[in-house]
Amino acid sequence: MTDVLLKISGINKRFGGLHALSDVGLTIKQGEIYGLIGPNGAGKTTLFNVLTGLYQPDEGEFTFNGKDLFRKKPNVVVEAGIARTFQNIRLFANMSALENVMVGQHVRSVTGVFGAILRTPKARAEEAAITAKAEALLAYVGIADRAQELARNLSYGDQRRLEIARALATNPTLLALDEPAAGMNPKETDDLKKLMEKIRADGVTILLIEHDVKLMMGLCDRIAVLDYGKKIAEGVPEEVKSNPRVIEAYLGVAPE
Ligand SMILES: Nc1ncnc2c1ncn2[C@@H]1O[C@H](COP(=O)(O)OP(=O)(O)OP(=O)(O)O)[C@@H](O)[C@H]1O
Ligand SMILES: [Mg+2]
Secondary structure (H helix, E strand, O other): OOOEEEEEEEEEEEEOOEEEEEEEEEEEEOOOEEEEEOOOOOOHHHHHHHHOOOOOOOEEEEEEOOEEOOOOOHHHHHHHOEEEOOOOOOOOOOOEHHHHHHHHHHOOOOOHHHHHHHOOHHHHHHHHHHHHHHHHHHHHOOOHHHOOOEHHHOOHHHHHHHHHHHHHOOOOOEEEEEOOOOOOOHHHHHHHHHHHHHHHHOOOEEEEEOOOHHHHHHHOOEEEEEEOOEEEEEEOHHHHHOOHHHHHHHHOOOOO
């Protein structure tokens, strides 16, 4: 049996009178690419925000890799091994691509602020290692040649890749991607699919939100469907795309 990596149950999140997540439960197994789909406003990003400690859920249970992460802060979540990207790209626009990835690693650096300021030998060695790792991550996501470019000058597709590199810099066990293909052309989307497959092959479990149904059906091992904050279906792509409730709420007609 495959190991369960992430398990949530009975998750509720309300914003005033709006019930954004209603009794949501799901399990993600080690090594899966697990998809999350649903109409605009269904609660997908809200669920990511709950899973990464940005939002405090009202009720529920949340365990990850054997740890209790219910209502834990973002830094605790990152340390536990969950990293994410954002639907609206959040890069340091006026820092280079390389620096953006270096910042991602600093959450785990050991010498800390004083070591960095005093430039102790240990801090210098760590800085060199951080630079080398950031360069390797840029190469891994396919933008090594953009290392010195300011983030804001990168193409949209490259900014998405840079966000993935920065997330990977925290050495995650689970990588959560919120609409990484949004705004990409078909070639960029296909390259992104290959990158996600490579990341998974290298041992990182992936949780993915995307509206590109064809991409999701071809990539995900299992998919959950949210609608008005409720999970209305879950299963392998074949099951999900033929589910009448999913067709009614989201797909319209069954995709090929
Ligand atoms: N901080 C907040 N305060 C108030 N309402 C919020 C907040 N965050 C999200 N919501 C509401 O929760 C609902 C779910 O939003 P969410 O962003 O999770 O949807 P989504 O499934 O990611 O949609 P999309 O596909 O458009 O990205 C929406 O009605 C949204 O307006
Ligand atoms: Mg969203």
